[in-house]
Amino acid sequence: SLHDALPISELAPQIAQIGVEHVGRTVERVPGGQLIAAERVPFMRLREVVWHHVDLDAGYTFADAPDELVHLFLTDAVSRLRSSSGTPGLTLRTTEGDEWTIADGSAEVSGTRPGVLLWLARGIPTGLDDDSSLPTLPQGG
Numbered sequence: 001s002l003h004d005a006l007p008i009s010e011l012a013p014q015i016a017q018i019g020v021e022h023v024g025r026t027v028e029r030v031p032g033g034q035l036i037a038a039e040r041v042p043f044m045r046l047r048e049v050v051w052h053h054v055d056l057d058a059g060y061t062f063a064d065a066p067d068e069l070v071h072l073f074l075t076d077a078v079s080r081l082r083s084s085s086g087t088p089g090l091t092l093r094t095t096e097g098d099e100w101t102i103a104d105g106s107a108e109v110s111g112t113r114p115g116v117l118l119w120l121a122r123g124i125p126t127g128l129d130d131d132s133s134l135p136t137l138p139q140g141g
Contacts, residue, residue: 015042047073051121062114062121070113071098077120078102081137088135092116107135 022038029036029044036044050069053060062070074092078100081087089104094113109116115127125131 015045018042043072043076047076054118055122062117063112063127065114067096067113070117071096074098074100074113074117074120077117081120084138086138088137090135092120107133109134 018038018041025038026035027038027041028034046069050062050065050073054062062073065073074094078092081090081102087102089106090100090102091105091108092098092100092102093108093110094116095111096113098113109119109128110130111119111128115125118124118127119134120137123137125134128134
C-alpha cells in the first residue's frame with residue numbers, strides 16, 4: 001500500500017497508481033505518522049526533492065526551479081503557515097506580483113518568488129528586499 005516504506009525505485013510506480021478514486025483517502029506520511037490525503041503524495045515528494053536539492057548548497061537554488069513550481073511551493077507554504085499556531089501576521093509580496101496576507105498582515109516581507117520561498121522554507125533572507133526586521137516563523141514554515 002502507499003503508506004508502507006518503499007525504496008525510491010519502487011515509489012514512482014506506486015505514485016503513478018494514484019488516481020481520482022483515491023481523492024479523499026488518507027495514508028500515513030510515514031508508518032505510524034501523520035495522516036495525509038493520498039493525492040498530496042506526489043506534490044510532497046516533489047517538494048522534498050527540490051527543497052533538499054537546494055539544501056545541498058551545490059549551486060541549485062529555488063531560482064533554478066520552474067517559476068510555476070516556485071509559485072506552487074509558495075502557495076503551499078502560505079497555506080501551511082495560515083494553519084500553524086504561532087505564525088506572525090505577514091503580508092508577503094513578490095516582485096512577480098503575488099501578494100498573500102497571513103493573520104493581520106502586520107509585517108511586510110517582499111522579494112523575488114525564490115527569495116520569499118527561501119525565507120519561508122529555510123529562514124534564509126537572501127533575496128528579500130529588506131531583512132532588517134523579519135518576524136520569527138514557526139518551525140517548518
